[in-house]
Amino acid sequence: MDVSRAGTDVPLNAWYAVATSEEVGRAPLARRLLGHRVVLYRTTGGSAVVLEDRCAHRPVPLSDGRLEGDDIYSGYTGFGYAPDGRCVAVPTQENVPFGAAVRSFPVHEDGTFVWAWGGEPRLSGLRPPPDTSWLRSPEWTTFGDAQTTAAAASLLRDNFADITHVVQLDPAIAPPVLDDGPPPPLEVQVSETTVTFSRHFPASRLAPWHAQVLELPEDATHEQHEEGAFVSPGLWVDRWSVLVNGYGDRDGAHTFVFTHALTPTSRRTTQHIWRVSRNFASSAAATGTLQPMLAAYYARVRAVLEQMQAILDEEGPRAEVATTADAAVTQVRRIVRRMVEDESGRR
Known part of the structure; x- marks a missing residue:
């Protein structure tokens, strides 16, 4: 089902990560973006291509077809399409029907993700793709799923x-400082299309697993700092830092960066690519401790959010009780609502 404008909060004019770079190769890859079937592949020169995954002649997926050079051919109709979506070959005639084409999506690849622009192609150059350079930096150790x-x-x-x-x-996974009492208020900054927030916590203990990977005593206390950013509708980034002092070469800010690439595949389904990066404890042993723990946590998050969606589908939305912790939520919702209204002309 296509994501229509009515009753949704999904901006179309945004960059969304439809795949990781390592997933896209010389075999057609089927994905979904904003209710559309899309197919991804690489040209012979290595560039990523994102096209509508439906032949213009018959409703069959191009992802079931084959590549010949830089073009993709339907495995049923034999129609061939260039990377820009133009039909370049029809097996039953010499001339290609005028205007025959499939939709081509603007693409940006950063070495981690293949981003596709979901809305008006002419606007894609006005909004730079999100920066995720830390995911490729040797200063950070990253895992994810x-x-x-x-x-x-x-x-x-x-x-x-x-x-x-x-x-x-x-x-068990939560920082104990979150359970020590009401947290400090969020400091929220808002631009036209982004929301960033932060807060600083007084010295507190670490969770046992956290002290273990930092090789610090479990009963020691450390100041901690939280940062979050709604970078774009397709990217959320959180940072959690432990400020270590008095432990020699272990002193400094030891930071986790939580990267969430969010791609609406339909109105009620979201592809979530998550990455966890750290600038400390780069060993495989530390990753072996952290990865299954974080994977289990995100599985719990998924289960709860799916429960929420089921209730909304069954009973509809209701007025919610707001708290001070919702300061960032409120601003993000406002920006997304404005983006959707601007696209639909309702403002």
């Missing part, structure tokens, strides 16, 4: 904007 969540992207954004839920959902 991907999952499909049967919930709207708005529910995922709301979740990332308020980490106070972590202590309720998974007390």
Whole structure:
């Protein structure tokens, strides 16, 4: 189902990560973007291509076809399409029907993700793709995975904007400082299309797993700092830093960066590619401790968000009780709503 303008909070004029770079090769790859079937592949020169995954002649997926040079051919109709979506070959005649084409999506590849622009192609150059350079920096050790969540992207954004839920959902993984009492207020900064927020916590203990990977005593206390950013409708980034002091060469800011690439595949389904980066404890042993723990946590998040979506589908939305922890949520919702209204001409 296509993502229509009515009753949605999904901006089309935005960059969305439809795949990781390593997934896209010389074999057609089927994905979904904003309710559209899309097919990805690489040209002989290595450039990533994103096309509508439906032949213009018959409703068959191009992803079931084959590549010949830089062009993709339907495995049923034999129609061939160039990387820009133009039909370049019809097996039953010499001339290609006038105007025969499939939609081609603007593409940006950064070495980690293949980003596709979901809206008006002419506007893609006005909004630079998100920066994720830390995911490719040797100064950071990164792991991650991907999952499909049967919930709207708005529910995922709301979740990332308020980490106070972590202590309720998974007390073992949550920073103990979140359970020490009301957290400090968020300092929120808003631009036309982004929201960033931060807060500084007084010295507190670390979770046992956190002290273990930092090789610090579990009873020691450290100041901690939270940062979050709604970078774009397709990217959310969180940072959590432990400020170590008095431990010699281990002193400094030890930071996790949580990267969430969110791609609405339909109105109520979201592809979630997550990455966790750190500038400390780069060993494989530390990754072996962290990866299954974070994977299990994000699986719990997915289950709760899918419950929320099921309730919304069954009972509809209701007025919600707001708290001070919703400061960032409120601003993100406002920006997304304005983006959608600008696209639909309702403002």
